[in-house]
Amino acid sequence: MLKYQALAEQLRTGIAEGRYPAGEKLPSENELVARCGLSRQTVRQALALLEQEGRIQRRQGSGSVVLGAAARRLPTHYVAIITTYIGEYIFPELLRGMEEVLTQNGYIPTLSATHNRVDNERAILTNLLGHPLDGVIVEGTKTALPNPNAELYRRLERLGVPIVFINGYYPEYKPPLYVVADDRGGGRQAAEYLLQKGHTKIAGIFKSDDIQGHRRYAGYLEALGAAGIGMADDSVLWYTTETCDALLKSDLDRVLAGNTAVICYNDEIAVKVQRALAAKGRLIPTEMAVVGFDNSTFGDMVTPRITSFVQDKATEGRLAAEKLLGLIQGTAQKSAVLPWQLVEKEST
Amino acid sequence: MLKYQALAEQLRTGIAEGRYPAGEKLPSENELVARCGLSRQTVRQALALLEQEGRIQRRQGSGSVVLGAAARRLPTHYVAIITTYIGEYIFPELLRGMEEVLTQNGYIPTLSATHNRVDNERAILTNLLGHPLDGVIVEGTKTALPNPNAELYRRLERLGVPIVFINGYYPEYKPPLYVVADDRGGGRQAAEYLLQKGHTKIAGIFKSDDIQGHRRYAGYLEALGAAGIGMADDSVLWYTTETCDALLKSDLDRVLAGNTAVICYNDEIAVKVQRALAAKGRLIPTEMAVVGFDNSTFGDMVTPRITSFVQDKATEGRLAAEKLLGLIQGTAQKSAVLPWQLVEKEST
DNA sequence: TCCGATTTGTTCGTATGTATG
DNA sequence: GCATACATACGAACAAATCGG
Numbered sequence: 070m071l072k073y074q075a076l077a078e079q080l081r082t083g084i085a086e087g088r089y090p091a092g093e094k095l096p097s098e099n100e101l102v103a104r105c106g107l108s109r110q111t112v113r114q115a116l117a118l119l120e121q122e123g124r125i126q127r128r129q130g131s132g133s134v135v136l137g138a139a140a141r142r143l144p145t146h147y148v149a150i151i152t153t154y155i156g157e158y159i160f161p162e163l164l165r166g167m168e169e170v171l172t173q174n175g176y177i178p179t180l181s182a183t184h185n186r187v188d189n190e191r192a193i194l195t196n197l198l199g200h201p202l203d204g205v206i207v208e209g210t211k212t213a214l215p216n217p218n219a220e221l222y223r224r225l226e227r228l229g230v231p232i233v234f235i236n237g238y239y240p241e242y243k244p245p246l247y248v249v250a251d252d253r254g255g256g257r258q259a260a261e262y263l264l265q266k267g268h269t270k271i272a273g274i275f276k277s278d279d280i281q282g283h284r285r286y287a288g289y290l291e292a293l294g295a296a297g298i299g300m301a302d303d304s305v306l307w308y309t310t311e312t313c314d315a316l317l318k319s320d321l322d323r324v325l326a327g328n329t330a331v332i333c334y335n336d337e338i339a340v341k342v343q344r345a346l347a348a349k350g351r352l353i354p355t356e357m358a359v360v361g362f363d364n365s366t367f368g369d370m371v372t373p374r375i376t377s378f379v380q381d382k383a384t385e386g387r388l389a390a391e392k393l394l395g396l397i398q399g400t401a402q403k404s405a406v407l408p409w410q411l412v413e414k415e416s417t
Numbered sequence: 418m419l420k421y422q423a424l425a426e427q428l429r430t431g432i433a434e435g436r437y438p439a440g441e442k443l444p445s446e447n448e449l450v451a452r453c454g455l456s457r458q459t460v461r462q463a464l465a466l467l468e469q470e471g472r473i474q475r476r477q478g479s480g481s482v483v484l485g486a487a488a489r490r491l492p493t494h495y496v497a498i499i500t501t502y503i504g505e506y507i508f509p510e511l512l513r514g515m516e517e518v519l520t521q522n523g524y525i526p527t528l529s530a531t532h533n534r535v536d537n538e539r540a541i542l543t544n545l546l547g548h549p550l551d552g553v554i555v556e557g558t559k560t561a562l563p564n565p566n567a568e569l570y571r572r573l574e575r576l577g578v579p580i581v582f583i584n585g586y587y588p589e590y591k592p593p594l595y596v597v598a599d600d601r602g603g604g605r606q607a608a609e610y611l612l613q614k615g616h617t618k619i620a621g622i623f624k625s626d627d628i629q630g631h632r633r634y635a636g637y638l639e640a641l642g643a644a645g646i647g648m649a650d651d652s653v654l655w656y657t658t659e660t661c662d663a664l665l666k667s668d669l670d671r672v673l674a675g676n677t678a679v680i681c682y683n684d685e686i687a688v689k690v691q692r693a694l695a696a697k698g699r700l701i702p703t704e705m706a707v708v709g710f711d712n713s714t715f716g717d718m719v720t721p722r723i724t725s726f727v728q729d730k731a732t733e734g735r736l737a738a739e740k741l742l743g744l745i746q747g748t749a750q751k752s753a754v755l756p757w758q759l760v761e762k763e764s765t
Numbered sequence: 766t767c768c769g770a771t772t773t774g775t776t777c778g779t780a781t782g783t784a785t786g
Numbered sequence: 787g788c789a790t791a792c793a794t795a796c797g798a799a800c801a802a803a804t805c806g807g
Binding site: 445446447461464475476477478479480481 | 773
Binding site: 156165193 | 495504509512
């Protein structure tokens with residue numbers, strides 16, 4: 070630990086524990102120099118850090134005063150939630166669960182959406198860094214790709230802000246805590262289910278920019294391998310947030326050719342696949358079985374309704390919020406990996 | 418002008434004029450020391466300032482690179498959205514519409530929920546006042562009651578932040594702009610619809626703390642009066658966010674007694690009324706017709722499904738967002754009052 | 766793979782300017 | 787006016803990361 074960071078930390082805890090009450094002055098720079106045996110530069114660096122964090126206000130000729138919660142714009146506890154979307158698909162459910170727990174505990178969550186774009190994520194994170202908050206729940210953006218915002222997450226952590234990742238997290242970044250789906254297991258379950266139904270030629274459509282897609286693909290491979298069935302690269306379609314519709318139009322036929330079933334990354338994709346098949350007069354499930362994930366309302370609004378794997382997103386949200394509150398209160402927390410449940414419908 | 422500020426300014430204009438293009442490295446600290454005749458400490462102070470402003474990125478062992486406009490946070494492209502709820506009922510739809518328009522125009526919305534509590538609203542507004550933003554879309558909290566946060570809204574306006582109210586606004590506060598439902602018309606339509614169905618004894622359940630409730634009640638009175646039917650105070654139940662469930666338990670029977678139809682403030686209430694009636698073995702719609710508002714999924718999940726008045730909430734959200742963007746760009750905007758559409762189902 | 770030059774990060778010391786009470 | 791406090795500025799040294807040879 071660097072000296073100026075050590076001093077800053079010492080002063081932070083002093084403020085937190087009331088040794089330096091809000092409104093009171095901190096010891097003067099020279100006094101800290103004498104007391105801690107540091108140079109004035111180092112002491113000033115620590116104070117500059119605290120000022121940037123909004124914990125103190127330095128005034129020339131007067132001293133450095135400790136700011137209270139009110140002055141720190143923390144009239145109540147603030148928590149930021151960052152997800153890819155807000156009002157669509159499964160996200161309202163997820164948010165409802167988080168909101169429920171947080172508001173019941175006196176916290177006020179603020180939500181932002183990245184639309185799975187790292188530039189949006191960057192803008193949101195820099196905004197968060199501007200004012201102090203108690204915790205962050207974040208769904209990583211493009212978690213399968215190197216993340217240019219890792220440094221911002223680290224800065225948040227250095228500021229002492231606990232972070233809980235949901236759905237996915239960055240492999241290169243050591244996350245403090247995460248609540249994710251058992252995506253590998255889900256991919257395996259989906260493939261095993263279709264194998265057990267007698268299918269041996271199973272295509273897959275996966276998302277390449279999110280780690281969830283990689284994991285579901287890994288599980289799908291695992292199940293095929295365990296059944297002694299090799300996989301053909303031609304039977305897997307990788308798409309990204311941006312290239313989804315174009316790829317489905319151009320490559321779907323090639324990928325499905327020769328297969329009798331397809332595992333789709335989620336219900337949104339499954340619905341698009343089903344519509345494309347219907348447009349060509351292909352029968353579901355007799356000619357092509359379709360499986361999705363999330364068991365969303367999307368999948369119930371088409372006929373036949375789509376067999377899907379489901380998790381209780383509200384519960385997942387509650388769990389993530391509870392873990393964040395635990396971190397804020399300083400109790401150790403363990404990451405969670407949540408299983409999927411099969412909901413069998415008419416598409417298989 | 419202080420030396421470090423002068424150097425920072427010199428470098429800023431250098432970046433702006435392209436002498437130090439984005440992506441390129443700035444001269445090293447030692448080179449600036451030699452060139453400007455300053456100490457390294459002073460040079461570092463200037464660079465620290467530029468880094469804090471997001472103009473450069475310093476990297477140990479490498480140098481200081483100039484960040485492009487893409488990497489640099491735009492001055493303020495932030496918009497705050499405040500609603501009562503986020504992940505429930507009709508709100509995901511509403512938020513989806515607003516988000517769609519805002520993100521398409523390069524804005525990043527931040528969402529907060531008040532849960533219809535003025536203390537939460539106060540906390541959120543004071544937080545907003547702390548950091549700059551371009552605009553606010555807000556659903557007022559307890560809009561039928563005197564609002565203790567009116568001063569905060571005025572302060573926001575004095576800061577030049579445009580505000581768009583949705584769903585309801587404070588009568589005592591002159592709102593710059595609002596997008597609301599035609600609640601008076603909706604109440605009248607509901608009563609007229611039931612009158613035309615032959616009902617003459619029509620009860621009403623309204624929300625007393627939101628202005629929407631008052632307006633729907635006014636429309637209901639208007640229709641009864643126009644039909645030459647007086648109203649009985651006993652046939653109207655007023656509830657608040659906090660007292661809803663208790664009042665439905667204690668007073669519902671009294672209010673419905675002698676009536677053959679009931680207009681409910683929204684589908685959420687209508688569902689509760691319907692469940693209470695079913696529990697007593699009362700038949701719907703033969704013994705009691707039920708009408709709600711919002712045409713939410715709630716109302717479709719009970720049998721008989723609830724006849725309801727609907728608006729396209731996503732469109733309402735888009736409209737509010739477009740008006741806010743108009744205000745931000747300085748073009749004059751007019752408030753909007755949106756009509757309701759009847760969706761007839763089996764509860765009438 | 767290692768080394769060395771370069772560059773920024775950290776820390777010490779010292780002196781002077783300027784605002785506050 | 788005076789003591790005290792923070793702000794600015796200079797000089798020096800070593801540490802840590804980066805990059806090219």
